[in-house]
Amino acid sequence: EKDKSTTSKGSTAEEASKRKEGTAETPKQKLLDIIGNMKVEVSYRKKLQELKASENKKQDTNRQEGPDSAGPQRTAEGIQRGKPLNPELVKAASAVASSLPLNKKQTESELLAQLRRHEETTDKQKKGETINISNVISEMTVKKQSPAQRAARISGRISLELDDDGQRIRPERFSSQSFDSRRSLKVGKRLNIFTKASTEPEHALKTVSSPTIWDLEFAKEIAAITAQPPRNGFEEMIQWTKEGILWEFPIDNEVGMDDGAEFHEHIFLDKHLEGFPKDGPIRHFMELVICGLSKNPYLSVKQKIEHIEWFEKYFEEKKKLLQEI
């Protein structure tokens, strides 16, 4: 294969090689000049070109048969396409192609084809006519409004009566509230902000073996090295939340409490005070006790109830003494 290709393009290769050997510096210089003259806007294209050039190199080493026949076809296609390429880019492409040691014509044609593709995509993006948006639009359907709701909406727009608060009086709507925001409230993926996150990702991760201590230490090291100081207030707050300085919102009253009992059972202990007299110093004392217990995160609910019951028993035993007073 290689012999055939070399013999068929012996003349051009020889010429190219002669040119290369004789004036090895001028094409490179030409390339450098062209690239240096280009503006910043086009630098991205240069990078792409270089990338494509390296890709082409690899492609060329792989296949040697196809390009021979595809070369002239591609040039014909290139001529047929209406969009003219930037002459500077064309010059750059030719310079790049000449600097490469392989078939000059074929690389040049490929580079130009790719340039054309880039132009098309950038133009599309500028116009905003990419395929993605059209897909999205086609999927969307038109919502049908009932005439009653339409009338209500129109009447709402017309009447601009203001309340004492300054809010607009709207006629009572029951089902139209869902249409107020133009999308119904129940459609769409749930964000799980106000409910505890589902445990699905945990199941997915359980298949992997649990990380060893060394893995965790390594991960911590990497995190410590790559940690940048916070750029704004949000990042600072994120860091504080990770450290535990800031609570997570929406506030979960049972963070760190694995007792099994709800938080309200810890705090609202008034119902256990039924055995005590409603007036007097004992009630006062017991209310203070309950206040202290509600702030205690270390005792369980059972222990707190036992505490209160002990006091009940104690005061029962001392009833005689108390009545003497």
Next chain:
Amino acid sequence: MAAAALGWALRAARQVLPSPCPGQVRSYYVDWRMLRDVKRRRLAYEYADERLRINAIRKNTILPKELQEVADKEIAALPRDSCPSRIRNRCVLTSRPRGVRRRWRLSRIVFRHFADHAQVSGVQRAMW
């Protein structure tokens, strides 16, 4: 109650089966003082709640004084060893009552011995 306490003390003084761990294997308490300290700790743990509650009655200004006096007498009636202030933080290995570092529960001499042999984690000779 007395029999149980005696049985417990005997059990404490008895020999424990040698466990397959390297280093020192201690079968007895180092001395009787350490044993007494262990008893005090156990009793203090048992009576901790009651002492707390009786003290809560004693140390407030709301309840009538007569009630507080009765509470005084009650707390004095509890066993003397149930008081937490009687606990002495002795060295765990030598039962030395003084010079004990709380973090390691060791007396200064034992601590120095182990630190020099590099058997205390994270401890190094200071040099600055």
